[in-house]
Structures are given as C-alpha cells and as structure tokens.
Amino acid sequence: MPLRMRYASQVIGAVFVAALAGGSAWAEPINSLGLRTTDASGCHLTDGRGFEAPTIVLMAGVYDKLLPEAAVALKVIDVAIEAGCDIDEPDELGFSPLNAAILYNEPVLVERFLRAGADPHRRIVSPRASINGLDSFEFLHLLETKAPSQNRAALREMLRDRD
Numbered sequence: 752m753p754l755r756m757r758y759a760s761q762v763i764g765a766v767f768v769a770a771l772a773g774g775s776a777w778a779e780p781i782n783s784l785g786l787r788t789t790d791a792s793g794c795h796l797t798d799g800r801g802f803e804a805p806t807i808v809l810m811a812g813v814y815d816k817l818l819p820e821a822a823v824a825l826k827v828i829d830v831a832i833e834a835g836c837d838i839d840e841p842d843e844l845g846f847s848p849l850n851a852a853i854l855y856n857e858p859v860l861v862e863r864f865l866r867a868g869a870d871p872h873r874r875i876v877s878p879r880a881s882i883n884g885l886d887s888f889e890f891l892h893l894l895e896t897k898a899p900s901q902n903r904a905a906l907r908e909m910l911r912d913r914d
Contacts, residue, residue, distance in 0.1 A: 794836035805840040806831045811851040811860055812842070828863065838867045845877030853891050858905040871913050888914065 789795040797803040807828055814824045832838060839847045849869040852860035871887035882890060888910055895903055
C-alpha cells in the first residue's frame with residue numbers, strides 16, 4: 752500500500768475514534784499514530800518527519816478503500832470543508848480532491864466537491880507530463896480514453912452541469 756494511503760487509513764481510524772470519544776480530531780495531535788494536524792484548522796496532516804498532505808484530498812484517495820465504512824471519510828471531508836479547508840488544494844502529484852474523485856470514479860465525492868465549490872476548470876499542475884495542464888473535463892476525457900471499460904458517465908454528466 753502506498754505511504755499516502757497507509758497514513759490516510761490510519762488517520763481515518765483515529766478521527767473515528769476521536770469522534771466517538773467526543774474529542775476534536777482537528778485540534779488534537781493523533782499521538783498514537785504519530786500523526787497530527789499542522790494547525791487548528793485540520794486542513795493538513797503530518798507525521799513530523801516530512802510527510803504532509805491536505806486532509807480533503809487524502810480522504811478522497813482512501814474513500815473507496817473504506818467500504819462499508821466510507822461514511823467516516825465523508826465525515827472527515829465535511830468537517831474539513833466546514834473548517835474552511837481549500838476544496839481545490841492539490842496533493843503532491845497535483846490532484847485536487849475533485850480530480851482524485853474523478854480518478855477513482857467516485858460520483859458521490861465528485862458531487863460533494865462540486866457542491867462545496869470545487870473548480871472543474873482549475874488546471875492540474877503536476878510533475879507528470881501526461882496530466883499537467885489538464886482541467887477536470889480534459890482529465891476525465893483522458894481517463895475515458897485510456898480505460899473505456901470503466902463507466903464514468905455519471906461523472907461526465909455532473910461536470911457537464913458545471914460547464
């Protein structure tokens with residue numbers, strides 16, 4: 752499992768436990784996992800050794816790996832959005848939460864991010880030449896071309912409504 756996904760899975764578990772205990776996962780360090788928020792907003796998570804990632808895109812990346820407990824990731828995303836975290840903040844590869852949801856073919860997340868104000872016209876800034884400079888519409892088209900067997904019609908329809 753990639754490092755980013757392993758940390759995200761741990762973070763979700765810690766947030767769930769903190770929520771059950773009545774604590775705030777955003778303001779308190781996640782000591783048992785070696786993770787903590789970088790500030791009171793909870794918009795970024797760090798291990799203190801060089802790993803740091805935006806909370807929303809991290810949760811988008813692990814959403815499908817949490818089934819049937821995906822509601823935990825949705826709750827983390829909602830809390831981060833309500834805290835004012837940037838809905839378009841990309842990860843280290845240049846994927847915004849919206850583009851991560853498109854990559855993982857997650858209509859629930861695409862709809863949620865668009866409702867929260869994600870910009871489908873925002874260009875990907877990535878070290879990967881194949882996606883650098885694409886907006887969400889172009890990125891979806893690229894994915895549909897490269898993997899035509901995956902049905903992404905729902906995503907296309909949602910984006911079309913925002914064009």
